Amino acid sequence: MTAPLVKPKKKNPVERTRLSTRPPVPRSRSAQGLTRAAAEGSFELQVCAECSTVQYPPREVCGNCLSAHLQWKPVDNRGQLIATTTLRHSNDLYFRERLPWRVGTVKMAAGPVVVAHVHEDCVADGPVRLTLKLDRSGQAVLHALPEKDTPNMSDAAQLRESTCDPKFRRVLVTDGKSAMGLAVAKAMLDAGANAVFLGDPTSWKANAAFDRLATDPRVQVVELDVTDTDSVDRLAASIGGKVEILVNTASYLRDGGILGRKDVILARDAMEVNVLGLMRLAQAFGPGMCFRAADGSNNAVAWVNILSIHAFAALPARGAWSASMAAALSAAQTLRAELSGAGVRVLNVFPGPIDEEWEQLTPPPKLAPAAIAKAIVKGLQDGIEDAYVGDIAEEIRERLRENHKAVERELGQ
Amino acid sequence: MSALSRTRLGYDGVVAVMPTTIPYVRYSTHSAHWWLGRALGELIRGAGIAKADVDGVCVSSFTLGPDTAVGLMQHLGMSPRWLDHIPMGGASGVVALRRAARAVQAGDAEVIACIAGDTNQVDSFRNTVSQFSRFAQDAVYPYGAGGPNASFALLTDYYMKHYGATREDFGKLCVAQRDNALKNPHALMKKPLTLAQYIDARPITDPIHLFDCVMPCAGAEGYLVMTEDRAKALKLPFVRIRSTIERHNAFPEDPIQFRGGWAMDKDALYEHAGAAPEDIDFLETYDDYPVINMMQFEDLGFCVKGEAATFVREHSFTIDGDFPFNTSGGQLSVGQAGAAGGYLGFVQALRQLTGSAGKTQVEDAKLGLVSGFGMINYDRGLCSGAALLERGTAA
Numbered sequence A: 001m002t003a004p005l006v007k008p009k010k011k012n013p014v015e016r017t018r019l020s021t022r023p024p025v026p027r028s029r030s031a032q033g034l035t036r037a038a039a040e041g042s043f044e045l046q047v048c049a050e051c052s053t054v055q056y057p058p059r060e061v062c063g064n065c066l067s068a069h070l071q072w073k074p075v076d077n078r079g080q081l082i083a084t085t086t087l088r089h090s091n092d093l094y095f096r097e098r099l100p101w102r103v104g105t106v107k108m109a110a111g112p113v114v115v116a117h118v119h120e121d122c123v124a125d126g127p128v129r130l131t132l133k134l135d136r137s138g139q140a141v142l143h144a145l146p147e148k149d150t151p152n153m154s155d156a157a158q159l160r161e162s163t164c165d166p167k168f169r170r171v172l173v174t175d176g177k178s179a180m181g182l183a184v185a186k187a188m189l190d191a192g193a194n195a196v197f198l199g200d201p202t203s204w205k206a207n208a209a210f211d212r213l214a215t216d217p218r219v220q221v222v223e224l225d226v227t228d229t230d231s232v233d234r235l236a237a238s239i240g241g242k243v244e245i246l247v248n249t250a251s252y253l254r255d256g257g258i259l260g261r262k263d264v265i266l267a268r269d270a271m272e273v274n275v276l277g278l279m280r281l282a283q284a285f286g287p288g289m290c291f292r293a294a295d296g297s298n299n300a301v302a303w304v305n306i307l308s309i310h311a312f313a314a315l316p317a318r319g320a321w322s323a324s325m326a327a328a329l330s331a332a333q334t335l336r337a338e339l340s341g342a343g344v345r346v347l348n349v350f351p352g353p354i355d356e357e358w359e360q361l362t363p364p365p366k367l368a369p370a371a372i373a374k375a376i377v378k379g380l381q382d383g384i385e386d387a388y389v390g391d392i393a394e395e396i397r398e399r400l401r402e403n404h405k406a407v408e409r410e411l412g413q
Numbered sequence B: 001m002s003a004l005s006r007t008r009l010g011y012d013g014v015v016a017v018m019p020t021t022i023p024y025v026r027y028s029t030h031s032a033h034w035w036l037g038r039a040l041g042e043l044i045r046g047a048g049i050a051k052a053d054v055d056g057v058c059v060s061s062f063t064l065g066p067d068t069a070v071g072l073m074q075h076l077g078m079s080p081r082w083l084d085h086i087p088m089g090g091a092s093g094v095v096a097l098r099r100a101a102r103a104v105q106a107g108d109a110e111v112i113a114c115i116a117g118d119t120n121q122v123d124s125f126r127n128t129v130s131q132f133s134r135f136a137q138d139a140v141y142p143y144g145a146g147g148p149n150a151s152f153a154l155l156t157d158y159y160m161k162h163y164g165a166t167r168e169d170f171g172k173l174c175v176a177q178r179d180n181a182l183k184n185p186h187a188l189m190k191k192p193l194t195l196a197q198y199i200d201a202r203p204i205t206d207p208i209h210l211f212d213c214v215m216p217c218a219g220a221e222g223y224l225v226m227t228e229d230r231a232k233a234l235k236l237p238f239v240r241i242r243s244t245i246e247r248h249n250a251f252p253e254d255p256i257q258f259r260g261g262w263a264m265d266k267d268a269l270y271e272h273a274g275a276a277p278e279d280i281d282f283l284e285t286y287d288d289y290p291v292i293n294m295m296q297f298e299d300l301g302f303c304v305k306g307e308a309a310t311f312v313r314e315h316s317f318t319i320d321g322d323f324p325f326n327t328s329g330g331q332l333s334v335g336q337a338g339a340a341g342g343y344l345g346f347v348q349a350l351r352q353l354t355g356s357a358g359k360t361q362v363e364d365a366k367l368g369l370v371s372g373f374g375m376i377n378y379d380r381g382l383c384s385g386a387a388l389l390e391r392g393t394a395a
Ligand SMILES: [Zn+2]
Pocket: A048, A049, A050, A051, A052, A053, A062, A063, A064, A065, A066, A067
C-alpha cells in the first residue's frame, strides 16, 4: 500500500537544488493523439473504422486490415497485468534519479497489449485500470492503476511525476481579492496546500471575505499588481523561490465591442492585465519555478491560467476583452513551450460565463467561482493541461469542432 | 498449386568459408567503417584472393550511419555487382547466409563477403537504444528508458511464472558459457563465473541481474560464401548448408513473447535437411539474455514448450558436455559487438565445422545448428532464423 506523503521539511538553504531533467521526449506524430487525449484527461486509442481493431502503439494503418481510417476514440481502459519489472538501472538521466521504477505489460480488454508505468499498489497478474497522463516532458504516457482506488494512491511517487497535486505545495493566487481569487485560495487550502500567497492588488480597498481568509495561518497576504512591473518583480524577489503552483486569477473584464468607442482605453486596460500581466508574471516567476521543478516532493509543478472559452471564439459584445483572451491564450501556449523544458505544467482553464460582478448582465447559466476553483484543483490532481469548465464552455467547444463559422455567426448576433 | 506444395531448392554446391573475427574491445575510438573494413581485409587475405574477386558484399551494422552498405563500398573501394544490407540484428548472420547462398547459386555473384561489425564509443549504447524503432520510441522508451533490459525483464518474468524456470536454471547456462569462453581467446570475459556469483549479482531490472546482460563492445565478424568448387580450388576448408529458415513478427497474437519464429518453421528446417535434433553435434544460439536460450531449446525442438528448465537440469552445456552449447562463450561471455553479435554463433559454427575452433573445438563435430534472433521492436524480438550446417569433406 502506498505510504502517505509526508509534509516536506524546511529546506536546508546550503543544499544543492536538484535540477530538472526530462523523460524521453521524441514521439511520432501519430503518438501525439495520445497526448491530445491525456491533455484533457480522456482515455482514447486509435480504432479502425473498417474492422474495429483497437491499435497500440499508434499506427498509420490498421495492423489487422491495413485500412488507413484510424479514429481516436474512447476505449475500455481495463486490463490484466501479465508481466512486471522493477527497473534498478537506466541510462536515462531522468529515470536514474527516480529509481526504482516499476513498469509492466498489460493485456487490455479492448485487445492491445501495452507497456505502462505500474502503480505500486497494482497486484502482479491482477486486474488494472489504464489511464493516459502527461509525463514531465508533457508527453502522454500510460499508467496502470489498481482496479479500485487504494488509500493514498495519489501519493505514489511514480504517479506524482504525472500530476500536480496541491497537497503540501505552496500556491500563489495572483489576485486574491476577486471572487475567483478567494474561491481558488480556499480550494487550494482544502486540497492540502501548505501555504497560499494571497495577492492583493488594492490594499486601499477593504474586502471582508479577503480579510477573513487572511486570518488563516496558512495564508500570507502579499502586495501584487500585475500591471506594475516593479510590484511583480518585488514579490518574485521575496517569494519566487517558494511558489510551487501559480494560479493567475488577475482578470479584467468589461463589456463593449470595438466600433462603439472612439478610443482603445478599455482594450488597452484589458491587454494590460490579461496579457501583459501574464507576461510580467512569467518573466518574474517562470525562471524560479523552472529552477525548482525537480526539487523534492514539493517541487514547482504548475502554472494555471484562467482564460475563457471566448479565447477561441470572440464574443463581439465584449470584443476588446475577447481579443485579450485570445492574446492571453497565445501567450500561454508560448509559456507552455518555455516551461516544458523544466517540466513545469501549464494548465489553461476555459470557463464559460462566470457568476461575478462584471458579468452581472450575462444571463444564466453562469459558473460559480467555487466550481471553477474545484475544476482547477481536480485538473492539477489529474495532471491535465486543458480544462473546459461548465456546460457553455463544453458546448461552444463541441460546436467549434463541428462548424466554427456557425459559432462565429451565432455569437455575433 | 499452393506455395506450400512447392519444394524448396537445396543449397547444393554453395558453401561458407573463412570464419573471421576481428578481436573485440570494450570501447573503440574507431567508426564502424574501420571494423567492417578490417573484417573484409581479413577475409580477402585469409582466402588468398584479390579484392576484385569479391563481387558481392552483405553488410550488417547499427553504427554505420549515416552510411549504408552503399556508402561503405565507396569507402572501401569496392565495386561489387551484388550488395545487400541486412538490418536484422541478431538474425543477421543466418539471414546473410540465406541471401548470399541464393545469389551465388543463381550466378549473380561468385564470392560474397558477409560482414557485420559495430563500434562502441563510450556513449554509443545509449544512442543506439534511443533510436531503435518508432514503436520503441513511442511506446517503450518513455517507460523507464530501460532499453532491451526492461523488455527482456518483462518476458523473462512471464516465462519464469508460466514455465517454472528459475534463476538457477539461467545461471547454469551462463556458468557453462563462461567456462567455454575461457577457452576462446577472443572472449572479453577472462574470469570464471560461479553459480553463486551469478545468483548474488546486482539486480538490473527484475528478474534480470548483471550476468544476464551482455556487455556491449566493438568488434566485427565475417565469412565468405562461394561455390564448393571455388573453395576446393582455393584449398579452403568449407561448410555445407543443409537447411535454413527465417521468420519475422511470428505469433503477433501472443500477448507477450514466450516463443519465437523457430516454432513456426522448425519442421520445415529439419525436413529440408533430412535431419532431426538428436543428430546435431552442437548448438549456437543467439543469447542476448538467457531466457532466449531457453526458448530456442524449445522452439528448435530439443524439448517441448515449457520444459527447457528441465532440459537444462538434465544436460551439461560445456564444450565437453553432453550438449555442447554456445561454444565460443556466446555474447554473454564474449561480448556483444552490435550487429556482429548476430554473426558470433554462425562464425563459431563455421570454426567448429572447419576444424579451426582451437581449444573450443567440439570433438568430431559434423553437424551444427545455428539460430539467430533479432530486433526487439516494441515488446518482443521480431526476427528469427536458423541454419543447419555440415562439415564439408574435400572428396
Ligand atoms: Zn482494420
